[in-house]
Amino acid sequence: MDVEARVDRVVRHTAEVLTPEEVRALFGRTERPRAYIGFEPSGSLTIAHLITARKIMDLADAGCHVTVFLADWHAWINDKLDGDLARIEACGRYMQAAFTALGADPQRVSFRWAHELTGSSAYWARVVRVAKATSLARTKRAMSIMGRSEEESNLDSSKLFYPSMQAADIFELPVDLAYGGLDQRRAHVLAREVAHHYGWPVPAAVHTPLLSSLRGGGRMDPTDGLMEGKMSKSDPGSGAPIPSDREEIAARIGAAFCPVKEVEGNPVVEIARYIVFPWEGRLTVDRAAKHGGPVEFPDEPAFLAAWAEGRLHPQDLKGAVVASLDRLIAPARRYFADHPELSSAAFRAAGPTSVK
Numbered sequence: 001m002d003v004e005a006r007v008d009r010v011v012r013h014t015a016e017v018l019t020p021e022e023v024r025a026l027f028g029r030t031e032r033p034r035a036y037i038g039f040e041p042s043g044s045l046t047i048a049h050l051i052t053a054r055k056i057m058d059l060a061d062a063g064c065h066v067t068v069f070l071a072d073w074h075a076w077i078n079d080k081l082d083g084d085l086a087r088i089e090a091c092g093r094y095m096q097a098a099f100t101a102l103g104a105d106p107q108r109v110s111f112r113w114a115h116e117l118t119g120s121s122a123y124w125a126r127v128v129r130v131a132k133a134t135s136l137a138r139t140k141r142a143m144s145i146m147g148r149s150e151e152e153s154n155l156d157s158s159k160l161f162y163p164s165m166q167a168a169d170i171f172e173l174p175v176d177l178a179y180g181g182l183d184q185r186r187a188h189v190l191a192r193e194v195a196h197h198y199g200w201p202v203p204a205a206v207h208t209p210l211l212s213s214l215r216g217g218g219r220m221d222p223t224d225g226l227m228e229g230k231m232s233k234s235d236p237g238s239g240a241p242i243p244s245d246r247e248e249i250a251a252r253i254g255a256a257f258c259p260v261k262e263v264e265g266n267p268v269v270e271i272a273r274y275i276v277f278p279w280e281g282r283l284t285v286d287r288a289a290k291h292g293g294p295v296e297f298p299d300e301p302a303f304l305a306a307w308a309e310g311r312l313h314p315q316d317l318k319g320a321v322v323a324s325l326d327r328l329i330a331p332a333r334r335y336f337a338d339h340p341e342l343s344s345a346a347f348r349a350a351g352p353t354s355v356k
Contacts, residue, residue, distance in 0.1 A: 001063070003027045009062040010206060013055070013278045015182050018192065018205040026176055026204055027062075035059045035177040038069040038169060038184075041091035042080035044344040045098050046239035047249075048211040048231040050275045050328055053102040055179060055208050060108040067173060068099060073114040074165060077158045081347065090347035097342040098242055101335035102328075114165075117172050126168040127161070133197045134190065139163050142186045167191040170203050177204045183230065209274050212267040213238035216257025231267070240325070241344065243332040250322045258314040261307065268314070268321055269307060273300055276324045285312065285320040 001009070007024050011017050026033050037056065059066045070092040072085065081087040096111045117123045131139070142163035166187045170178055178188045188205035195202040211231045215238055231239040240252040258268040276283050283297040291313065297303035306312045336343045 001061075006062040009058050010064070010177070012058065013051075013208065013274070014206050015209040016185065016205075016207040018188065018207075022202070022204040023177065023206070030176070031063065033064050033176040034067070034174065035064040035179055036067040036069055036170070036173055036175045037179045038071050038074075038166065039095060040071050040075035040078060040080055041088045041095055041347070042075050042078070043091065044241040045095060046231055046241055047244075047271065047275065047325055047329070048239055049098070049242060050102065050279065050325075051208050051211065052181070053099055053104060054275075054278045055206070056099065056104050056109060059177075059179065060105070064177065066104075066109045067175070068096070068104065068109060068111050069114065069169060069173070070095065070111060071114045071166075071169070073118050074162060077162050077165075087347045091344075094342055094344055094347055097335065097339060098332055101332040102242075103331070112173070114169070117169065120172075123168065123172050126172055127164050129198065130164040130167045130171075130190075130194050133194045134164060134167075136160075138190070142190055144183065144186055163187060163190060167194055171195075171200060174201075175203050176201070177206065179206050179208075181210050182207045183210060209270070211239070211270050211274060212265055214240075214252060214256040214267050216259075216265065216267065243329050243336055245333065246322070246326045249325050249329070253318050253322050253325070256318070258318060260314055261310050263304060263308065268317055269304075271321050271325070272303060272317065275328070276321065277303075279328055280324060283320055283324070285316050286323070287313075287316045287319070291316065 003024065006027050007020070010023055011020060017023060037052065056066055056068065072088050072092055075081065075088045075091075076083055076085055081091060092113065099109070100106060139160055143159065163186075167190050169175075170188075170191045178184075178191065180188065185205070185207050188203070188207075192202050192205065194200070213231050240249050244252070253268065253271075256268050258266055263269050272283055277300050282299070283303050285295045285297075287294060292311075295306075295312075297306065303312075307317070
């Protein structure tokens, strides 16, 4: 794969790249760039994480050394799973298993824990340096990376550590290319600003789109930190967990908000755009002859044109999305059937903490 093909693999199906020129230069100077994405272990993955799993595989296919960073201390600070480190650690093991089942091959993707860094004085020195280059107001504006508003930063002082820690992670791992959903752009921009301040290597960043809640409604504007309308692990009704059986997928998608002809804010249309096409390269609708018969859309523009013109009924689109999601989640169902100790139930019944 030549440089342009590798760059294309990294930037395809993204919502933002900071910057395309930096990504191209990165591949021009190193054969194996270091990429990362961080997650708080905080609950069951949802179908939205199929977007993430696909991009992790794209990065690996492009020749990146990919690290999935399980941010246990960050989840603790953010009061996830009631701040119980045992449950957070168990959830992290589940997340590693889920991403492995979805195609994040451990031979190509490394999994690291935040507690591997937090035991080092050099790490905390880096956190302090980041904090000293960042105003308190800037830190509070970055609270949206935690799924919290600026006002909520006053809940307890530990919340203020979080943005500086997330930026410090990027330099301590270290990382050439930071990846995340658009909700993480403020953390990546903060890291880039700090890098410029100190003359450290500036990480490139790629961001994939966010998937709207199946309930519909709510606003999402990553530039303003507004994320109230996204699919979330913390709101089980907003998505479908991984793994789900076909019946549960069908029930969740069947009840989903899906206004006819509308594209923006339509979660079912977004699933087709952000999950089905990147994974399967086409959308196949198996509808009855009286409704026009089966039809296959070879690309996203063809699908969007048919949808906007009303040539595709919401129930037919939902059926196609259910069939695709069922295929994509099937490997995770098989994996957890063989490894029940790693299932999402494990972090709900975790024993004494072992995270240090």
